Amino acid sequence: MPVGIDPCLPVIFNNYNNFMKIYSAIVILIIFCSGLYAQGGWTREKGQYFVKTDISHLSSDSYYNPLGTNLKTTVFSQTSVNFYGEYGLKDRLTLITSMPLLRRNAFETSEPVYGIGDLKLELKYRLLKSFPLAISVAPEIPTGRSNAFASNKSDPTDKINLPTGDGEFNVWTTLAASGSVGKVYSSIYGSYNYRTKYKGLSFVDLYQIGFEVGVNPMKDLWFNTKVRAQFSTGESKHPDLGFVRGDGTTYTLISAEAFYKFSSKWGLSATYLTGGDFIAPFKNIYIAPYFSIGLTYEN
Numbered sequence: 001m002p003v004g005i006d007p008c009l010p011v012i013f014n015n016y017n018n019f020m021k022i023y024s025a026i027v028i029l030i031i032f033c034s035g036l037y038a039q040g041g042w043t044r045e046k047g048q049y050f051v052k053t054d055i056s057h058l059s060s061d062s063y064y065n066p067l068g069t070n071l072k073t074t075v076f077s078q079t080s081v082n083f084y085g086e087y088g089l090k091d092r093l094t095l096i097t098s099m100p101l102l103r104r105n106a107f108e109t110s111e112p113v114y115g116i117g118d119l120k121l122e123l124k125y126r127l128l129k130s131f132p133l134a135i136s137v138a139p140e141i142p143t144g145r146s147n148a149f150a151s152n153k154s155d156p157t158d159k160i161n162l163p164t165g166d167g168e169f170n171v172w173t174t175l176a177a178s179g180s181v182g183k184v185y186s187s188i189y190g191s192y193n194y195r196t197k198y199k200g201l202s203f204v205d206l207y208q209i210g211f212e213v214g215v216n217p218m219k220d221l222w223f224n225t226k227v228r229a230q231f232s233t234g235e236s237k238h239p240d241l242g243f244v245r246g247d248g249t250t251y252t253l254i255s256a257e258a259f260y261k262f263s264s265k266w267g268l269s270a271t272y273l274t275g276g277d278f279i280a281p282f283k284n285i286y287i288a289p290y291f292s293i294g295l296t297y298e299n
Contacts, residue, residue: 039210040187041132041178043124044088047299051085053101054269054294064282066236066248075108076286080117092129096122096136099143105162109153115145115164122172132179138172146198166245168198187212203247205233209279220261228253229279249284252276259296267296 044050059077064070084098100117122138144165152158176189193206207230214224229252236247253275261267273290275282 039174039176039189039191040212041126041134041176043092043094043126043134044086046088046091049085049087050296050298051083052269052294052296054082054084054271054292056080056082056271056290056292058286058288058290060286060288062287064285064287066284068281068283070282077104077106077108079104082117082292092126094124096120096124096138098122100164103144103164105148105164106150107160107162110150110160110162111153113145113148113150113162113164115148117144118165119143120172131177133177134175136172136174136176138174140170140172142167142169166198168196168203168245170195183216185214185216198245201238201245203245204235204237206249207231207233220267222259224257224259226253226255226257227279231280232283246284250280251282251285252279261296265297265299267298269294269296 057077057079059075061073061075062070063073080100081102082098082100085096087095089095097120099119102114103117104112104114106112119141120138121141122136124134124136126132126134142165144163144167146163146165146167147161148163149159150162152160171194172191173194174189174191176187178185178187180186188211189209191208191210193208195203195205197203208228210226210228212224212226214222216222230250232248232250234248238247253273255271255273257269257271259267259269269292271292271294273292275287
């Protein structure tokens with residue numbers, strides 16, 4: 001499975017050992033997707049809130065370069081503790097926030113590095129009272145460590161950069177619609193990511209399409225599946241940094257989630273994420289199974 005963000009998924013340069021022989025410090029960007037969380041047309045009523053904390057893990061030696069060629073590298077691993085929250089500012093206006101509270105990055109040949117991730121703040125407005133259609137704007141603030149150098153285990157003088165954030169301010173704009181029939185619901189959305197600059201170098205924009213189908217077979221039990229595809233608006237303007245700042249990254253993600261509410265306010269979730277190239281191909285991304293378990297609270 002690719003991991004890229006939001007909420008979600010690392011985008012990393014390929015061979016650690018080869019580059020350690022050439023450079024004493026390489027910038028390796030990890031872009032995190034927020035797409036593990038729902039994109040739908042519903043908003044929270046005023047004063048209502050929902051929070052979720054989860055832990056996720058990825059381990060992979062399978063890297064797809066910007067041309068889509070699969071390469072084997074030393075194993076990269078990432079463990080994250082993530083936060084997600086929604087609060088109803090008004091009946092049709094919801095504030096959403098998400099960020100990695102703690103992230104651990106390492107290659108099998110390097111020491112680990114730790115840090116927080118980038119903060120995403122989103123305002124979501126329901127356009128119609130009669131139908132769940134919503135638009136949202138979500139600035140992503142570079143609060144994570146854009147430089148976090150890890151030492152080579154066999155040679156501490158060699159270091160590689162495994163940042164916990166991309167160092168670049170960007171804005172996601174999303175239009176989403178939802179509906180339900182009986183115990184089945186569905187959502188569809190489209191998103192556009194306006195990317196800016198890192199140290200004076202600009203990046204190409206990204207866009208996504210996705211949909212979700214879920215079912216509520218029992219009062220306190222839900223299952224859902226999500227599909228999301230990310231595309232790039234063009235080739236990287238800086239091929240040397242396309243690898244290291246997630247420029248031109250594309251993928252298709254598929255997830256399955258089970259959610260159980262064990263009390264009136266508390267719940268547990270378990271998510272499995274994988275991927276394929278049947279909509280958007282893998283480019284500039286590590287691929288591996290991705291697992292997440294979470295605890296939720298809702299007023």
